[in-house]
Amino acid sequence: MAAAAVQHLAGHEAVAARYRDVDRAYGETRDLRLLGFMFFLVSDCILFSSFIFAYVYLRVSAPTWPPIVDGHQLPWFDTSFAAMNSVVLFGSGVTMHFALENWKHLNTRKFNGWLIATIVLGIGFLLGQAHEYSVVNISWQGSTMGASFFTLTGMHGFHVFIGVCYLAILGIQANRGVYTSSKYFGLTAGTLYWHFVDVIWVALFSLFYLW
Amino acid sequence: MHAGTSTTHDAHDVHDHIHPPPEGFVRKYVFSLDHKVIGFQYFFTGLLIMFIAGSFAELVRLQLTDPKGAIMSHQAYNTMFTMHGTAMVWLVLIPLVTGALGNFVMPLQIGARDVAFPWLNMASFWILPLAALILFSSLLFGGPHAGWTEYPPISLADGTAGALWCAAIFTIGISSTMTGLNFMVTIMKMRAPGMTWTRMPLFVWATFATALMNMIATVALSAAVGALFLEHVFNVPFYDAARGGSAVLYEHMFWFYSHPAVYIFIIPAFGVVSEVIPTFSRKPIFGYKMIAFSSMAIAILAFTVWAHHMFPSGLAPWLQLPFMILTYAIGIPTGIKIFSWMATLWGGRIHFTTSMLYALGFLITFTFGGITGVFLASVPVDLHAHGTYFVVGHFHYVVAGGAVMGFLAAIPYWYPKATGRMLSERLGQLGFWLFFIGLNGTFLPMHWLGLEGMPRRYASYVDFAKAVPDAVFWNQFETAFSFLMMASIGLLAFNVIWSLRHGKVAGINPWGARTLEWTISSPPPYYNFKKVPEVYGRPYDFDKPLPYRNTDNELDAFPEYGKTVMPTPQPVGAGV
Ligand SMILES: [Cu+2]
Numbered sequence: 001m002a003a004a005a006v007q008h009l010a011g012h013e014a015v016a017a018r019y020r021d022v023d024r025a026y027g028e029t030r031d032l033r034l035l036g037f038m039f040f041l042v043s044d045c046i047l048f049s050s051f052i053f054a055y056v057y058l059r060v061s062a063p064t065w066p067p068i069v070d071g072h073q074l075p076w077f078d079t080s081f082a083a084m085n086s087v088v089l090f091g092s093g094v095t096m097h098f099a100l101e102n103w104k105h106l107n108t109r110k111f112n113g114w115l116i117a118t119i120v121l122g123i124g125f126l127l128g129q130a131h132e133y134s135v136v137n138i139s140w141q142g143s144t145m146g147a148s149f150f151t152l153t154g155m156h157g158f159h160v161f162i163g164v165c166y167l168a169i170l171g172i173q174a175n176r177g178v179y180t181s182s183k184y185f186g187l188t189a190g191t192l193y194w195h196f197v198d199v200i201w202v203a204l205f206s207l208f209y210l211w
Numbered sequence: 212m213h214a215g216t217s218t219t220h221d222a223h224d225v226h227d228h229i230h231p232p233p234e235g236f237v238r239k240y241v242f243s244l245d246h247k248v249i250g251f252q253y254f255f256t257g258l259l260i261m262f263i264a265g266s267f268a269e270l271v272r273l274q275l276t277d278p279k280g281a282i283m284s285h286q287a288y289n290t291m292f293t294m295h296g297t298a299m300v301w302l303v304l305i306p307l308v309t310g311a312l313g314n315f316v317m318p319l320q321i322g323a324r325d326v327a328f329p330w331l332n333m334a335s336f337w338i339l340p341l342a343a344l345i346l347f348s349s350l351l352f353g354g355p356h357a358g359w360t361e362y363p364p365i366s367l368a369d370g371t372a373g374a375l376w377c378a379a380i381f382t383i384g385i386s387s388t389m390t391g392l393n394f395m396v397t398i399m400k401m402r403a404p405g406m407t408w409t410r411m412p413l414f415v416w417a418t419f420a421t422a423l424m425n426m427i428a429t430v431a432l433s434a435a436v437g438a439l440f441l442e443h444v445f446n447v448p449f450y451d452a453a454r455g456g457s458a459v460l461y462e463h464m465f466w467f468y469s470h471p472a473v474y475i476f477i478i479p480a481f482g483v484v485s486e487v488i489p490t491f492s493r494k495p496i497f498g499y500k501m502i503a504f505s506s507m508a509i510a511i512l513a514f515t516v517w518a519h520h521m522f523p524s525g526l527a528p529w530l531q532l533p534f535m536i537l538t539y540a541i542g543i544p545t546g547i548k549i550f551s552w553m554a555t556l557w558g559g560r561i562h563f564t565t566s567m568l569y570a571l572g573f574l575i576t577f578t579f580g581g582i583t584g585v586f587l588a589s590v591p592v593d594l595h596a597h598g599t600y601f602v603v604g605h606f607h608y609v610v611a612g613g614a615v616m617g618f619l620a621a622i623p624y625w626y627p628k629a630t631g632r633m634l635s636e637r638l639g640q641l642g643f644w645l646f647f648i649g650l651n652g653t654f655l656p657m658h659w660l661g662l663e664g665m666p667r668r669y670a671s672y673v674d675f676a677k678a679v680p681d682a683v684f685w686n687q688f689e690t691a692f693s694f695l696m697m698a699s700i701g702l703l704a705f706n707v708i709w710s711l712r713h714g715k716v717a718g719i720n721p722w723g724a725r726t727l728e729w730t731i732s733s734p735p736p737y738y739n740f741k742k743v744p745e746v747y748g749r750p751y752d753f754d755k756p757l758p759y760r761n762t763d764n765e766l767d768a769f770p771e772y773g774k775t776v777m778p779t780p781q782p783v784g785a786g787v
Contacts, residue, residue, distance in 0.1 A: 032327045032400050039392040043430045050434030050464055054449060057460050067455050140447055144455040147447045151438070 030185050037189050041196050048155065048200050052207065055148035067143045074145055075137050079209045085128035086205050089160070092121035093198040096167075100191045103174065106181045115171045118194070122164040129157050152204055159197050166190055232737035242337075244329035245737060247629070249336050250315030256339055257307040258704060263347075264298035265697055267291045272653075272690040278676035278683055288670035289356040294346070296359025297376065300472065301383045302343050304614055308479040309390055309425065310336065312621050313418045315629060317394065319728035319735060320412045322403025322744050327396040331389050338386035346379035358668060360465060363439060363450035363458050370443075377440035384433040387475075391425025394418055403727065405746035409500060410758075412726045412750050416503040417482025420510035424471040424478075428514070432468030435461055459524055466517035474513045477577075477609065478506055480617020481548060484570045487620050488552050490724040491567040492559025495751045498551040505544035512541050522593045531590050538588035542581070549578055564722075565639030569620035572647045576612025580605055583658065601661025607654045611696070619646065622703065627721045631733040632714030638706045646699035652692025656685040725750045725757060 059065050066074035099114035133150075140150040170190045173179065179187060233239050243249060270291050273282050280288065318326055326332050349355055349372040357366035357373075366373050398419045402411065411419075439461065441447040448454035450461050481502075489496040496502065518526055518534040526534075552574060561567065583605040587593050596602060619642075623634045657665075663679050665672060676682045720729040727750070731740060748758025 032396055035400060036328060036331075036392060036396045039395055039426060043388050043392065043426055046427060046430040047434055050431045050467075051438070054434070054438060054460055054464065057463070058449070058455065058457060061457060062455055141445065142448075144448055147441075147449055147456075151441065151447065 033185055051152050058144040066145050069143050074143060077209050082209045085125055088121050089125045089201055090198060092118045093195055096191050096194045100187055103184055103187055104181060119164055119167050122160055126157060126160055149208060156200055156204055163194055163197050242333060244333055246314045246318050246326050246332060249332055250311050252336050253306050253310030257303050257311055260298055260343055261303045264295050264303055267295035272693045275686045276690050278671060278673045280671040285670035290354030293355045293358050300359060301380060304476040305387060306339055307618055308476045309421055312479055313394060316625055317415055317418045319739060320415050320726050321406060322727050322740055323401040324739050326393050327401060328393050331393050335386045335389045338382055342379045342383035345375055349375035363461050374440055374443040377436040380436045381433050384429045387425045387429045391422040394422035395426060403744050403746050410746055410749050413485035413502055414482035416506050417478045420506040421475050421478050424475050424510050424513060428468040428471040431464055435464035462521050462524055466520045470517040471513040474509055476614040480614045483617045483621040484552060484573055487566045487570040487624055488555050489751050490722050491562040491564055492556050493753050494555055494559040495753055497554035499749060501547050502551050505547045508544040519588055522590050523597045535588055535590050542585050545581055565636055565643055566620045566624040568643045569616050573616040576608055576616060580608025580612050596661060598666055599661035600657040600665045600667050603667050604654045604657030604661060611650055627717030628728055628733045630711055631717055632710050633717050634706050634710045634714060638702055642699045642702040645695045649692045649695025653689045656689055660685055730759060
């Protein structure tokens with residue numbers, strides 16, 4: 001029906017009308033995908049929440065915390081290093097925000113700069129995490145503390161890793177002209193995902209390092 | 212109303228332009244993106260696994276014909292009832308009621324051309340055979356032994372088979388979550404113009420409540436079995452008490468999912484019954500909003516009662532009380548539904564088709580199973596009955612007498628729409644009586660056997676048979692009747708295949724039903740609706756004209772039901 005209507009319009013008007021239609025259609029698919037993506041994040045959040053529940057349950061029901069293994073009480077985690085690493089991750093959330101804002105205003109060069117900064121900070125966080133794993137004095141198998149710590153931070157680190165790859169792909173796509181200033185669902189999704197990973201880290205940081 | 216919907220309608224024209232159907236066998240039938248084909252794929256896969264899992268149950272029943280155990284080792288018996296439960300819950304019931312029914316019916320009922328994410332839908336389906344392969348391959352390693360719940364620490368002794376069990380459940384969990392997400396977005400965003408929330412068919416409400424639970428609860432299960440998998444494979448201590456872990460933690464995480472899981476397969480059955488009863492009573496459904504909202508109430512309450520499965524697990528008394536009261540509370544929305552259906556039947560012109568028989572049978576068996584569930588919600592009763600056959604009887608009345616009966620009501624009801632042919636009513640009605648009698652014969656005696664103390668999950672019951680000599684007779688009785696249910700499912704499979712060729716031609720609307728899927732041809736074309744219809748009322752007002760505008764066939768001028776080919780009810784055994 002829309003196609004027939006377009007044929008009846010002349011020249012300029014026809015083109016304008018077609019773009020209005022396409023925009024509207026884009027708006028609808030964008031709505032679907034955005035809602036679907038939000039629901040994905042909700043279910044992902046519940047995955048983390050379940051493991052966090054397990055950690056809290058095990059910790060609260062343990063007679064001592066940190067647990068005693070082979071007669072020695074396990075050490076606490078190094079809060080100051082993790083705090084520095086957290087700043088790196090939260091900083092990447094800020095740079096990602098600027099990247100998206102610049103995309104909306106067609107500032108491709110600034111967008112690229114902020115996006116690369118985000119990716120670099122993300123990799124920096126992963127390296128910090130790897131350093132922490134190498135120096136921390138507990139093991140995955142040795143205790144419930146190690147089990148929850150390595151499982152949860154490992155899951156989170158995996159999410160950051162996927163996020164870094166995703167942002168890199170988005171950057172390539174954006175420079176190839178896949179997105180425009182009004183149609184950039186992929187970038188919205190990438191930004192949401194990146195902020196989601198930040199928020200999960202807030203919970204993990206407070207539960208492992210501040211509690 | 213009409214004017215208000217016109218702008219959205221234009222947008223639909225653009226967005227929902229008709230795609231050409233795919234060509235080639237693989238794109239059409241194997242990796243199809245069409246929700247109707249995917250529904251069929253779920254249906255046939257689910258039915259096939261139902262036969263396998265049903266055979267496991269028959270082996271369990273045969274074993275119990277002798278108190279010493281008639282046919283297999285205790286080890287093999289444990290594997291059989293574990294595999295029966297696991298396969299039936301995750302690979303049969305949930306895929307059948309959400310994957311098969313939800314996929315085929317829901318988009319048609321909301322006037323959509325497909326689900327929101329067809330690719331995701333296809334992926335969700337193909338995960339099912341993969342998960343089935345993983346689960347059944349565990350038999351090569353001796354199979355899991357700890358029952359469908361796989362509680363640690365016992366399940367930790369299952370080794371590789373236990374790890375495969377976890378992998379299978381984790382995999383199928385991904386599929387359920389994605390289906391839930393997909394259906395949520397579809398129902399929220401893709402309804403036909405004018406179809407407000409309170410104009411949705413009740414089956415769509417049921418699918419929405421189910422999708423919500425699927426999306427939220429399944430991930431908790433994935434976490435529970437994911438941690439169990441890590442413990443199996445990498446020896447990570449989550450549940451091992453010797454290293455500070457907690458088996459009760461697993462129970463919490465498992466039941467946070469698995470209580471809603473029971474509703475994931477019962478609520479679509481509620482939806483089916485809410486469609487079948489008004490259609491075959493020729494009356495508007497009584498209490499539309501009550502039924503719709505009680506589905507949501509059940510879905511939300513479902514997340515607050517999980518610990519009633521853990522009363523004997525040493526739950527603190529101050530925690531037992533709220534879980535007991537909340538469990539009682541679920542009886543209220545459920546009771547509202549039962550009374551609404553009965554009020555719909557009241558004074559209606561009732562047509563005893565196969566679907567209607569199953570729906571009426573559902574009312575009886577489900578209500579019975581619901582009432583024994585209220586008994587079990589009480590902590591003092593549960594502490595005594597929890598380890599006995601009373602629980603097995605209760606659970607199977609709810610699942611076989613509720614979810615499966617609802618599913619069996621749906622098959623003859625939507626089969627004409629899906630294939631263009633009617634199922635044989637005579638075979639269908641015979642199948643109903645076989646199933647109904649078989650079900651009651653199998654599971655009713657379990658209640659008194661359980662109250663007399665027959666322990667569940669035991670491969671032999673020599674001591675119990677000494678104390679209660681009747682027990683042997685009743686167990687043999689149950690085994691005999693259980694084969695009637697198998698025969699009924701076999702008859703259904705035969706009927707489904709035979710009627711593809713030989714069934715009566717159905718036409719657009721054989722039942723005189725009023726939801727949107729009955730306004731398009733049978734089977735529906737690839738794109739479902741040539742023109743996206745507009746909706747200006749609820750579908751259940753049988754005394755009024757259809758509340759749709761812009762439908763693409765003669766149904767607009769179809770106030771009476773003269774064109775229906777509703778079969779006249781016949782007693783079983785009467786001539787063709
Ligand atoms: Cu329950």
